[in-house]
Amino acid sequence: MTSLIPENLSLPGTHTLVIGVSAYEFLSGSANCSPQGSEFVIGQLSAAARSASEFAAWLMTEYNRPGLPLRSLRVLLSPSPDETIAPSIHALLKGDWRATRENVDIMFAHFRDAARSHDENVAIVYVVGHGVQFSKNGAVLLLNDFASPLHRYETYIGAVDMRKMHDAMNQESEIAQTQFWFVDVCRDLPKELEKYETLAGVKGGNVTRTGSAKSSPLFISASPGQGAFAKFNGLTLFCDALFKGLKEGHAARSEGERNSPWRVSVNTLLEYLPAAVQALAGTGGKTQEVECTGKMTNAVLHECLTPPDVDLTISIRSGHNNTNYTANLKHRGTTLYKSYSNWPLTAKVPAGLYAIEVTTLSPHGVDEDCLNLQPPVNEKEIPL
Secondary structure, three states: OOOOOOOOOOOOOOEEEEEEEOOOOOOOOOOOHHHHOOOOOOOOOOOHHHHHHHHHHHHHHHHOOOOOOEEEEEEEEOOOOOOOOOHHHOOOOOOOOOHHHHHHHHHHHHHHHHHOOOOOOEEEEEEEEEEEEOOOOOOOOEEOOOHHHHOOOOOOEEEHHHHHHHHHHHHOOOOEEEEEEEEEEEEEEOOOHHHHOOOOOOOOOOOOOOOOEEEEEEEEEOOOOOOEEEEOOEEEEHHHHHHHHHHOOOOOOOOOOOOOOOOEEEEHHHHHHHHHHHHHHHHOOOOOOOEEEEEEOEEEEEEEOOOEEEEEEEEEEOOOHHHHHEEEEEOOOOOEEEOOOOEEEEEEEOOEEEEEEEEEOOEEEEEEEEEOOOEEEEEEEOOO
């Protein structure tokens, strides 16, 4: 199936696949719920297709990988009737773009063909919807036609084992050497495991004995046995955290030099994403622990066009007199605050290196320090 943007295979670049499933034609809540589907305790979703569409829109308009621009964008969406889809993506979806097994088979094949057009390519996969696991390491995405009556003797034809698909692409000898996989699914054990010795039909891929991508991290939104949560008619928590890391630069880091770019990489995502998702889940009293696996060699996912913002707070250390201190704060040769004394200082400033000069009025003294402000929040106490 075709890319939503004009595909260019003549030069190295980034090739992407995005799948979001909220509407399940044969599960509870659908007019076509099958006898098989009614046996499952899952139904329709409200945030998966929207989350996928927003990620696809970000790829199309904001993704920045110098020298390796977006060269193809493949999207399959099955939204619920009242679900909001990113307008820029919705306008491009013509024909049958449902996330069915047939369409996924075709889309994955074309995506893999594009990804292997140059070793230097970057491949990005983001999928979201209902999920299960058959083993401790599994992460299976359920598709729009899961539980179809036509699949009644092979229950999981309408499903994709994302771990196996990742392993298949990771182990190819001729493939994009940099890959990023984001799998946003629950990882509950299906009750059928107690009934059947084998559950047939799930999509996987051939895994070769030789060959390997240089970097192929797999970020799964939840750990084995856990659910993956979402805001009703909003975004999934995993997508929300990922967006804050990419769009707002919360996961970006710089090498610290004056003009060093701010980049989101494998290493920064490992540091940022698990904590960010759990922080969002924790506000609702839930536990959602991101699992980071795959080949974790560091590689760049995205480079910010401008330094991300930092919420900075500078306060007087407890036990000290607020009126006894003033400070100058400088960034790139410009004084942002001069003789500041209205403590605490709270400001949104660009990330980067700052110089602070603190004056103690009595007894008189001057102290200096260098601040390396990184997103999203930095707090500093004085005296230094």
